[in-house]
Amino acid sequence: MVSRYQVGRDGLLNHDLQVEGGVLGSECAALLKSFFQLKRKK
Numbered sequence: 001m002v003s004r005y006q007v008g009r010d011g012l013l014n015h016d017l018q019v020e021g022g023v024l025g026s027e028c029a030a031l032l033k034s035f036f037q038l039k040r041k042k
Contacts, residue, residue, distance in 0.1 A: 008017050 007013065007015075008019075
């Protein structure tokens, strides 16, 4: 995943972060699918 701002590379910030993909992936997919199904019904 790439951020336009590149927070992890900004030397002005004193935070070290780690990004891990796939966390809660199936739960997020179900939430998005449900949301857009409801939008299409309207």
